[in-house]
Amino acid sequence: MNKDKIVLFDWGGVVESHEANFRELKEAKVRVIRHFTNALNADEILDRWVYRLADGRNIGSVNNLDDLKMWVKELGNKMDVEIPFEEFKKQYEIENDNITYYKAVVDFAHSLKNKCKIGILSNLVYFDRVRIDKHYDLSKFDKVYLSFEIGLRKPDEKIFEYVTNDLGIDPQNILFIDDEEYNILAAKKMGWQTCQASGYELDEMKKAVEEFLR
Numbered sequence: 001m002n003k004d005k006i007v008l009f010d011w012g013g014v015v016e017s018h019e020a021n022f023r024e025l026k027e028a029k030v031r032v033i034r035h036f037t038n039a040l041n042a043d044e045i046l047d048r049w050v051y052r053l054a055d056g057r058n059i060g061s062v063n064n065l066d067d068l069k070m071w072v073k074e075l076g077n078k079m080d081v082e083i084p085f086e087e088f089k090k091q092y093e094i095e096n097d098n099i100t101y102y103k104a105v106v107d108f109a110h111s112l113k114n115k116c117k118i119g120i121l122s123n124l125v126y127f128d129r130v131r132i133d134k135h136y137d138l139s140k141f142d143k144v145y146l147s148f149e150i151g152l153r154k155p156d157e158k159i160f161e162y163v164t165n166d167l168g169i170d171p172q173n174i175l176f177i178d179d180e181e182y183n184i185l186a187a188k189k190m191g192w193q194t195c196q197a198s199g200y201e202l203d204e205m206k207k208a209v210e211e212f213l214r
Contacts, residue, residue, distance in 0.1 A: 001114055001115060001116060002115065002116045002117075002213065003116075003117060004169055004170075004173050005116040005117065005169075005173045005174075005175070005212065005213065006116060006117035006118065006119055006142065006143065006167060006169070006173065006174055006175070007109070007112055007116060007117075007118050007119070007175045007177065007209055007212065008118075008119045008120065008121045008143075008145075008163070008174060008175065008176045008177065009105070009109050009118070009119070009120055009121070009122075009177050010120075010121060010122050010176075010177060010178040010179060010180075010183070011120065011122035011124060011128075011132055011136075012122065012123070012124075012179075013178075013179030013180065013198050013199065014102075014105060014177055014178065014179055014197070014198065014199050015101050015102055015105050015106060015109075015132075015135070015136065015199060016099055016100070016101045016102075016132075016135075016199070017099065017100040017101060017102065017199055017200075018179070018198070024098075024099045024100060025096075025099065026042075026046055028095040028096045028098065028099060029045060029046060029049050029095075030042045030045050030046065031091075031095045032088070032091045032092055032095050033045045033049070033079055033081075035087075035091045036076070036079070036081045036082075036083050036087075036088075037079060037080070037081040039080065039081070040079060040080075045079065048078040048079055049075065049078070050075070050078070051125070053067060053070060053071050053074065054070075054074060058153060059071050059125050059126070059148070060123050060124065060125050060147045060148055060153050061147050061148060061151045061152060061153050062125075062126070062148060062151075063126060063148045063149055063151070068085070068126055069085045072085045072088050073085075075088075089127055092127045093127060093130050093131060096127075096128070096131055097131050097134070101135050101199075102199035102200070102202070103135075104202055105199050105202055105205070106135065106136055106137075108202060108205065108206065109136075109141075110137070110140050112209065113140060115213060116213060117142040117143065118140070118141050118142055118143075119141050119142055119143035119144065119145065120132075120136065120138070120141055120143070120144045120145060120146070121145045121154070121159075121163060121176065121178075122145070122146060122147065122154075123147040123153045123154050124146050124147060124148060125148050126148050128146075128148075129146065143163075143166070143167065145159075145162075145163055145166075147159070150162060154178075154180075154182075154183045154186065155180075155182045155183045155185070155186035156186075157186055157189065157190070160186055160187055160189075160190040160192070161190065164190055164192075171190055171191030171192050172191060172192075172193060174187075174192045174193065175192070175193045175194070175195065175208065175209065175212040176192050176193070176194050176195070177194075177195045177197060177205055177208070178194070178195075178196065179196065179197060179198045179199075180196075181196060184196045193208075193212055195208035195209075
């Protein structure tokens with residue numbers, strides 16, 4: 001095992017399917033809100049759904065329970081319905097658990113465990129952790145960097161600095177797999193090696209990892 005190298009995987013688009021213009025993600029949001037009200041059509045729900053608190057912070061970088069409860073309350077206000085926090089959390093986890101994910105990518109990531117270190121670097125919200133732990137088995141990864149837990153989000157260069165410093169290795173010994181170009185460009189600025197690929201491009205990931213580990 002090469003302990004001096006690590007492959008970092010994104011989640012959305014790399015493991016979880018984001019094909020068809022995020023169709024499944026949108027449908028999950030609609031189903032969550034429909035649990036509380038049928039007064040809005042799908043377009044109205046999606047138009048009113050926001051991932052920001054009143055002060056402008058993205059909940060993808062928030063891990064404070066009071067802030068999360070405030071966001072759910074604000075979301076309910078936008079939907080013109082009262083949404084109890086625990087019930088929202090339950091429904092969010094249930095509905096998003098139905099989103100397609102690439103099990104072959106998960107299996108590939110786990111297969112690297114004896115060859116190098118493996119990790120996750122992803123923009124996620126507090127409510128996503130149960131799902132990705134179920135699908136990804138976070139215990140198998142050497143490092144897990146989730147935006148809501150560290151208060152930083154890609155493509156902010158600060159999150160790449162944070163990860164680089166935490167790993168304490170040469171940036172060239174980090175391979176980052178992500179589907180978004182702006183995240184790839186930010187990683188390259190830090191000196192990381194990169195692979196831009198979506199979950200259905202597993203062969204591209206395998207090729208990049210093989211070259212990285214030579």
